[in-house]
Amino acid sequence: MRIVITGAQGQLGTDLRQVLQGHQLTLLDLPTFDLTHQDCGRVIVEAVPEVVIHAGAHTDVDGAERNPALAMAANAEGTERVARAAALVGARLIYISTDYVFDGRGTRPYVETDPTNPVSAYGESKRAGEQRALACCENTLVVRTAWLYGLHGRNFVKTILQLASERPCLKVVADQRGCPTFSGDLAGMIGKLLAHSARGVLHVTNAGDCTWHEFATEIVRLSGRPVPVEAITTADMPRPAKRPAYSVLSADRLHHLGFTMPSWQDGLQRFMKALPAVSSAVS
Numbered sequence: 180m181r182i183v184i185t186g187a188q189g190q191l192g193t194d195l196r197q198v199l200q201g202h203q204l205t206l207l208d209l210p211t212f213d214l215t216h217q218d219c220g221r222v223i224v225e226a227v228p229e230v231v232i233h234a235g236a237h238t239d240v241d242g243a244e245r246n247p248a249l250a251m252a253a254n255a256e257g258t259e260r261v262a263r264a265a266a267l268v269g270a271r272l273i274y275i276s277t278d279y280v281f282d283g284r285g286t287r288p289y290v291e292t293d294p295t296n297p298v299s300a301y302g303e304s305k306r307a308g309e310q311r312a313l314a315c316c317e318n319t320l321v322v323r324t325a326w327l328y329g330l331h332g333r334n335f336v337k338t339i340l341q342l343a344s345e346r347p348c349l350k351v352v353a354d355q356r357g358c359p360t361f362s363g364d365l366a367g368m369i370g371k372l373l374a375h376s377a378r379g380v381l382h383v384t385n386a387g388d389c390t391w392h393e394f395a396t397e398i399v400r401l402s403g404r405p406v407p408v409e410a411i412t413t414a415d416m417p418r419p420a421k422r423p424a425y426s427v428l429s430a431d432r433l434h435h436l437g438f439t440m441p442s443w444q445d446g447l448q449r450f451m452k453a454l455p456a457v458s459s460a461v462s
């Protein structure tokens with residue numbers, strides 16, 4: 180299959196490249212491919228793909244709060260350009276979106292049809308990306324995922340491991356709940372979804388949920404370091420961008436399609452086992 184991947188050098192993009200290596204891949208990312216450039220769709224049209232997996236995005240949540248125009252330019256306008264290009268060549272578009280499209284006031288797992296109401300500029304720009312993808316390309320699947328961490332790239336797990344090696348004690352918020360997701364598992368599921376014609380919005384995360392504090396506690400436990408992890412509140416850790424207090428995504432639709440994802444604990448264990456080999460290869 181001819182597949183274009185945007186954000187191909189990113190955390191998820193790197194895993195997608197590995198999972199999809201049997202396909203004819205066109206890999207796009209900064210600096211040669213810039214979503215904020217008006218003509219960025221041209222290279223997609225020229226590749227005449229059957230599928231475009233649009234993982235490229237401005238993902239700095241606090242940075243987006245400081246510069247919302249840049250987040251909109253990449254995540255909303257850029258996504259529209261990608262979607263128009265996909266539509267022009269009759270390709271299917273798989274757009275990767277986020278749990279941060281929800282405001283977090285929910286009390287049960289969010290289903291795909293629940294109303295969105297982002298509380299951050301990043302979430303706002305990704306929601307606009309979803310809307311434009313669905314409007315500009317008829318054959319679109321929006322894959323909403325959450326709390327991604329992978330072997331390649333910066334993420335919460337690596338930050339916690341780093342802090343645990345430097346500090347006597349960690350402080351982590353215990354009033355935000357979501358679904359940590361290993362990007363290798365997400366890439367694998369996207370590979371399976373290529374053979375399925377699902378459209379619309381689909382939630383894909385590792386199974387189960389936890390708070391950032393519970394997640395950090397498990398990361399530290401698996402690391403074998405005896406570092407205490409103190410539970411704090413969001414108010415104790417002011418950040419430029421608001422995060423949803425509850426952004427657990429329901430797996431019901433995924434299950435109805437016949438798929439399941441491993442638990443977040445299982446994903447984290449496999450990540451931790453694989454990390455030393457990757458770290459020593461890059462250092």
Ligand SMILES: NC(=O)C1=CN([C@@H]2O[C@H](COP(=O)(O)OP(=O)(O)OC[C@H]3O[C@@H](n4cnc5c(N)ncnc54)[C@H](OP(=O)(O)O)[C@@H]3O)[C@@H](O)[C@H]2O)C=CC1
Nearest residue numbers: 186189190191213214234235236238276277324325326327
């Ligand atoms: N990380 C997470 O926790 C979650 C991510 N998502 C979504 O999943 C997708 C993949 O995320 P992830 O792999 O973690 O993110 P990364 O930031 O690792 O990868 C995104 C890639 O997009 C590139 N990019 C940024 N701006 C532009 C631009 N203007 N033009 C072209 N490319 C650009 C980045 O380049 P550079 O590094 O040089 O900026 C990077 O290579 C994104 O759409 C994100 O919104 C959804 C839920 C959770």
Ligand SMILES: Cc1cn([C@H]2C[C@H](O)[C@@H](COP(=O)(O)OP(=O)(O)O[C@H]3O[C@@H](C)C(=O)[C@@H](O)[C@H]3O)O2)c(=O)[nH]c1=O
Nearest residue numbers: 238240277278325326327335338350351352391416422
């Ligand atoms: C590192 C650290 C973070 N935190 C808190 C801050 C914040 O509320 C929460 C998560 O922190 P981060 O900034 O690492 O994560 P954040 O950038 O909010 O992660 C989000 O990224 C985007 C791209 C998404 O799409 C989301 O699904 C989500 O994964 O943990 C602590 O309490 N203590 C700490 O030591």
